[in-house]
Amino acid sequence: MYKVGLLLGGRVRSWESIRMASNKVVRPDPLANKVALVTASTDGIGLAIARRLAQDGAHVVVSSRKQQNVDRAVAALQGEGLSVTGTVCHVGKAEDRDRLVTMAVKLHGGINILVSNAAVNPFFGNLMDVTEEVWDKILDINVKATALMTKAVVPEMEKQGGGSVVIVASIAAYTPFPGLGPYNVSKTALLGLTKNLATELAGRNIRVNCLAPGIIKTNFSQVLWMDEAREESIKEALRIRRLGKPEECAGIVSFLCSEDASYITGETVIVGGGAPSRL
């Protein structure tokens, strides 16, 4: 051990292994003691992200619009031995955003991570059919509330000396899903929001990145894959062999929030199973 200690001395960093007598490696939790807010995290991709952040050591505050969904998610994750609490939060409401921030600070003393996953259910028909009200709702929740939620957590991140934001967009930001125009457009806007926030917050030591999932098998996306024929045609159109799983979106989010991503900001990572995306 002494030798190992000597060899490692001074150079130990987050990603380095610490070898024990048994030669068993103990990896530190990459997000140990971090406090993470995840919106829309009681189901699907958001839940998988919340779970992963907690597994990686973070104290996670889950949230969504319905108390019963929050209760169920918190119970499930606590039952797995994870450090998770939750509260109802409709991200479109200023008081809800503020309450979420306040609760996290009260419980854990600060905020280090925000994962902004909240989005309006996407199935609204064509651009030529949607009403002004649909546009309002989608832009309000998907774009404006993402910006305002970030704005609400930034002062708390600054108190911690920095932080990390991950915005959940969609591969539809690049390659539109047919029949989901306003949803697709709002997701494209998030690519820009990511770049802009990253630039603006770099000086405060806050990194901002974006996850763009492909078609992931969740309740949220079920309209896209519900009947078998439709699933086949989507797979063919997207040139993917299978739909993704929520867990397959979670690792990259944890990574982007960790010290390992210290030089990555303003970027979008696509988790799309090889579907055509962008260069």
Added chain:
Amino acid sequence: MYKVGLLLGGRVRSWESIRMASNKVVRPDPLANKVALVTASTDGIGLAIARRLAQDGAHVVVSSRKQQNVDRAVAALQGEGLSVTGTVCHVGKAEDRDRLVTMAVKLHGGINILVSNAAVNPFFGNLMDVTEEVWDKILDINVKATALMTKAVVPEMEKQGGGSVVIVASIAAYTPFPGLGPYNVSKTALLGLTKNLATELAGRNIRVNCLAPGIIKTNFSQVLWMDEAREESIKEALRIRRLGKPEECAGIVSFLCSEDASYITGETVIVGGGAPSRL
């Protein structure tokens, strides 16, 4: 006139030369007999586009929010011998959008071209400072109204057997202008809106493309270049040698609306003087 009418009539395509006895080539106007709406077209880039469409043969309806600006632009363009009329139109108001469409139809029997240039004055400070109201206004006018203006003209284009839409975004959609977060984000959204509209309207023979100007010397952009030092620093940051002129944005719009662009839809063309943009 009659003979010219015959020569030009119907079968002649924009790129076909007609040789006369003198061996002089007579190019037909590429937009002859087309009816074009251009929003926010009483100044700057919009005005340059309106002028060019008219010079290229279109009947153009200009518009902006103030009657006196409309009057001035119409007088100027008519004074140049161009077929131009105008009306006040605040694109955020449904009744204004409808009135614009109705007027064009009444005057000219239909609509073939829409250039959507209307945008909120961009100088609103940082993302961390802007209020909910600023977001509302920018997303309303720059994104939602663009979609709704298009929706309003599509039925008239269908009656003509097709048409062409050009949306004016900005290079800031790709490379954010510092300090203009919400504006930049709204312009990124327009890249997505272009792709989505193109897909949705292809079946109706309506093409939808996008112009992304770099920094063009107009009243609109003067905050960016007003003092000389600032202009120099922008030119250095963008690696451009000079700012663009409004006229330099106009030719591409006319081109995209012409038969020459019959296989181009869903695309964005950057007029940025070589500023870093995208692959």
Added chain:
Amino acid sequence: MYKVGLLLGGRVRSWESIRMASNKVVRPDPLANKVALVTASTDGIGLAIARRLAQDGAHVVVSSRKQQNVDRAVAALQGEGLSVTGTVCHVGKAEDRDRLVTMAVKLHGGINILVSNAAVNPFFGNLMDVTEEVWDKILDINVKATALMTKAVVPEMEKQGGGSVVIVASIAAYTPFPGLGPYNVSKTALLGLTKNLATELAGRNIRVNCLAPGIIKTNFSQVLWMDEAREESIKEALRIRRLGKPEECAGIVSFLCSEDASYITGETVIVGGGAPSRL
């Protein structure tokens, strides 16, 4: 008519109409007196571009690897009354590139425009199958020769005070055509070459842009659409309703070479019929 003539008078600019005694509108040729080299221009897209540049006023030098193809193309275009000459040029050979340049200068006194369209026939199988020789050939002709051809014309453009280069890539640069790996990769490289040349040549008043055609119905692409079933499946995969025609690629090239594109450099325009491409 008289009034129109009067009204239009006085504002004549390079691209504006010039009225003659007969009151006929004469648009000046946008490329009048320009000298244009077009490689691989005796068939397909290259031929359509050569024809269009000539129709728009340029003196065009066509070329390709076989004398009989050059002869046929020159005869056809001259038969249309166009100012066209030609010579054999294998762009991979320095002496051929030099001969092409020398000939253009001798005939017309200088060079203003280069359209680099030469590419190896693309049908080479999968990346896992191709040999080193195939890679060599494709990178040599599609990438290196494009750079060297440009290098060969630049001194002549400088003598004219500037010029315009258009490189023909492919939508496959963004969205790979299945089974055409090395071809696709070489086309992606051309997007970068365009950006790099544009930056480097801006100071010499030479603009460099790129055309990325989708699937255009030519002999070159016939492997992609030869049998009807295959054509259908391509149309479905690319979400296009029809394949493009060579002429539909020609207008944009002429436009990019004209004064109307004076502030456009380093950009790629996709002519893809709405196929998924990029934001």
Added chain:
Amino acid sequence: MYKVGLLLGGRVRSWESIRMASNKVVRPDPLANKVALVTASTDGIGLAIARRLAQDGAHVVVSSRKQQNVDRAVAALQGEGLSVTGTVCHVGKAEDRDRLVTMAVKLHGGINILVSNAAVNPFFGNLMDVTEEVWDKILDINVKATALMTKAVVPEMEKQGGGSVVIVASIAAYTPFPGLGPYNVSKTALLGLTKNLATELAGRNIRVNCLAPGIIKTNFSQVLWMDEAREESIKEALRIRRLGKPEECAGIVSFLCSEDASYITGETVIVGGGAPSRL
């Protein structure tokens, strides 16, 4: 353990959580038992990647063109207790590529991971100056050899039921570094190569992704940052606050090679410190 605890004690950071006794979490090494080849890995980014893959559990074979560099890197990494061997490999030579593959298979029974980092030293002047030989060398090593190295390992990956390839490109693929034209172009080509390999190898359960580092402080890039004034001007032009460190490129590569990235293929991740890149 005690001593280790002591040694590490004072420096344990918030993200380190070593759980003891009952509450002990042991994270498995994400790359345990994987065999990884890393080319050009005896210095800079390649060395950092090799170290990280080994720290994350992989058996790593390092390589570069000079025996003494290989020896030094192997000694250093073995000295850190890592499972590392090495061999000379000039990736442009078929026999070297084959020898590397053979050695890895003989030592470790197969190959799971390839990180292709080899590239020609980038400092070759402008596109208008470089000779045909420079182009040949750069395209040979940076593009062709990357494809051929991948081709050489694929059969071994197939025997293992799949694998993961990471190609190291550069942010210069998107935003050219001034004066490095051919280098930049070759890196753009790698973005396409990544997409094409990903598509072609998906059916064999091999994922292919790409890392695009920004300006990382290494010997390789020192021409870019050598004198202080130049470093400042680069930082200003790229709008980054500091250059990156090789280690900051290593975590993402390990991540992309791990199971956590099971639904990520064909993608490029930029590690650029917030420099302008792409949407």
